[in-house]
Amino acid sequence: MTLPRWNPPVTLSPREARIRKRVGKKRKLFGFLCDHRLELFDDDFQAELEQMYRDTGAGKNPMPPALLAMALLLQGYSNASDSEAVELAACDARWQLVLGCLGCDDPPFSQGSLFNFRERLIAHDMDRKLLERTRELAKRTGAFDFKKLPKKLDVAVDSSPLRGAGRVEDTFNLLAHAAWKVVLCVAELRARPAELLVDELGIPLLAEPSIKKALDIDWSNPAAKSAALNRLLGQIETLEQWVETNLSSESSKPPLQDQLALLEQLRGQDLEPDPDRGGQRIKRGVAKDRRVSVEDPDMRHGRKTKTKSFNGYKRHVVVSLHTKLILAVTVAPANQPEKDSLPTLVDRVEHLGLELASLHFDRGYIESSDVPELVASGVEVICKPWRQSNGDKFAKTDFSLDFVSQTVTCPGGQTQPMLLGESARFEADVCNACELKPKCTTSDRGRGLRIAANEPLQAKLRVLQRAPRGRARLRQRVVVEHTLAHVGQRQGNRARYLGMRKNEYDSTRAAVLVNLQVIQHELECPKLANAA
Template sequence: MTLAVSPPKVTGEIARWTPPRELNEQEQQIVERMSRNGKLFAFLRLNRHKLMDEAFQAELASMYRQTGAGKVAIAPGLMAMAILLQGYMGVSDATLVELTVFDLRVQMVLGWLGHSEPAFSQGSLYEFRQRLMRNQMDRRLLEKTVEVAREQKEFGERKLKTLLRVAIDSKPLEGAGRVEDTINLVGHAARKVMMCVAKLLGCSKQQACREAGIPLLLEKSIKKGLDVDWSEAGQKKKALQALLEQVESMLSWLRKNLAEEMEEEPLREHVQTLEQIRKQDLEPDPEGGGVRVRQQVAEERRVSVEDGEMRHGRKSKSKRFNGFKQHVATALDEELILACAVTPANRPEAEATPALEKDMEKQGVKIDELHIDRGYINSSIVDSVLEEGGEVLSKPWKARNGELFAKSDFKIDMRSRTITCPEGKTMRFELGKTVEFATKDCETCPLREKCTQAQIGQGRTVAISEDEALQHKLRKLMKTPAGRERLRKRVGVEHRQAHIARRQGRRARYRGVRKNVFDLRRAASIQNLETWQRHLELSQQQVG
């Protein structure tokens, strides 16, 4: 059996990963057995030299110092391939390290067949992932999958297009941090403070809690320690006061004994988290007796102690979630994901578009058609596409006015900048302003009861948006079968999102926005590779 070349480890110039291109006998047998299941392993083995070519490996090597100082570096090309395998298999760092010893498929892709020791350590994998994120090379990894796929003949003449049809969509992602109610949030944040204090003082958490006057933290559960009937409002209120009294005792003790440490990391961060939660979740009790849980949700409310970037979000009016929104931009004709972004769940879709636009600009993407959800209408990318002469396609905002005439019942003429009511009265309008029809016309109008509930002396008003021209065009599209067919083309990006959701699951793998951007870019890279693989199979079937 011929063994693959071991990945080079160097201390000077960063070496390249150069495993053999030709399959040896063992690899041929493995590839043949993966004709149905695990086909991407075989695909990566056969095409790894295209993905991790000399130019891209040079980019990866640029993340390292070239002085020869520091730890021994494993060839970054191999580590980047391992990162992709981890995302494809959905395994932990520790499991992936073991799979480099026991899984023939992983060994084959990494050029590690026949070795009895791991290809890298768990620490090396963690450090490489951090390095990727610091240097934005996870973005380049995604871009590389797009570049390589476009170069293949399987994509035909589509790769020659300079103007693309791009679709953008979002989906919810439940955060990895634990979501808790006010009592548990305050207790959890206080516990983090005291764990840090115990470490600083070199004593046990039990001793630190007793000295600080917060024995409630010694219980396994804050609510167990408070021991009240939580269904009874009065007892619940007393329990909150008892907890807050001990928290205040703890803070007073800290200010007296660890004043300097409170101004430095890591203690400062934990104290700030506790203060943030108290400020956002509590308010003065109007009936006296201290404070109460805030009756209305605070803006930018923190929902998790462990992940400070998670937020409340809504899928719809009735369905809520806690975490983030994932955004992807897809080239519809090529079925390739071009860019990704992650935002806290409470942020509007439009806030994701600057990051998406910036990443696509780096690839030289010019958008001919932009297919979006209504949530992206008021975004910078829409303005950019329209300024460049492109077209924006989206469902228009729905005009609702109860049982009265809606805005859609009025005739809007964008050329003459006029709006005509159902009774035939016409008014001129300006973009971004509200039109009020003449009082004398509305008061004597036979359709008044169907049109407005305005007081006597006032006419019907209609708001004209800044993007009324775009909305007017979209409403016209919705009225024709051909227009509705064009609007349905956005389903391509929804399919990409569905594939990613099946791979990642509904819950985030990591905490925080940046790490989840990394995970989304990795999942998108894998999806692009599978798209390339599918096009290759279709091409081979047509030839056959």
């Protein structure tokens, strides 16, 4: 199957030129995309986009992939829904200018075409390729003189919260919501109305729009709450037993299998046996990796600080300190520590064929398994060290750590061997007789000192923090904080889609737009670019 190529005109018509002039003052990215669309979507990249399509010839003839990719960028820039994007392509002269269809009465694509193309783009990871293309565009346009830039890059990493789009529910609502989805699935398989099915099975609670209103109890009464929970569970068990008896073969295949597995997952994470009243009770504490939404399976509880919590995801970006271009993006569940996302980000930067000179990040990333390997390969890690405090007693910084001889010496002069990742213990007799003991410890068993696995790196970072030049280097990572704010401004702080991968696509698209604006700014202000 031969796909049509997107070939917008190189020379603008008089009307296009007038619109191009107007967008040069406000919403400037429309003009930039019009000027550089054939550089961003050159023949080689259009050929890569065509590889996403099957060659059987079946189905409708697709639109030019590059045109749809540009439409997705315009959609992100205009913060439009799919249906709005179709209307804008038909009515907004700025959209038509960029898409090369100025004056067309009908939109150049349908809502279904845009949706299907986005799904295909995500499935083939071409959103990441589009982000890579922005760096290539920066080279082509001469926004940065890459020959004068260091061969090895100084990059910074940071993350920000992204609230999930799925509804967050408590245990009662999660169970009722998941059970209702089982009912809907069964009703579809049996071709019967769901409301009639719940009446026949005697499980009316599951059809109620508000489970707590239907239960109608004093929620401050533990006994009433326990009885209500077990009443709900009883009706869920009735449903499951009926399914097992009447739909045993269907229950082992999607979609019914998936809905039953979801119900079991929620019970396992939120419930435990009640030793006092019998039956089940809501589990004390929060289960690890607890699912918080029925509709979005990837959303999780997370914290940005000790006092600020959120439900959803964390978006991470890697930014070049030389150019301020975003090199890589990833999205992770909100409960995943920053350190677990660093290997993915580093791999994606290295996949671009780039080498790192230094890596700037905050303390959340320093425990990553990739950090020792990066340091061993010559990458300089720039990060604030962990705070060392011990009340009014001597802190770890008051001790002398010798990593060559693997010994630690206390302020009183006692020396003991130390091993990374373990605790060093000073002799009790020496400590108890030391005149500095009141300033050191209250224990009669001698002072203990925890030696971190990355203690040599922490020691270097403490030295870095004490020097003015070192503190200046620590402040360089402010670039990534500003860039991440621009991504958040472009994408928003609430997820557009359900699911981690789709929201990573949305974050990557926002990063593409931020990079394009960086390139545009550098081209408009070459003196600033040269000064940098």
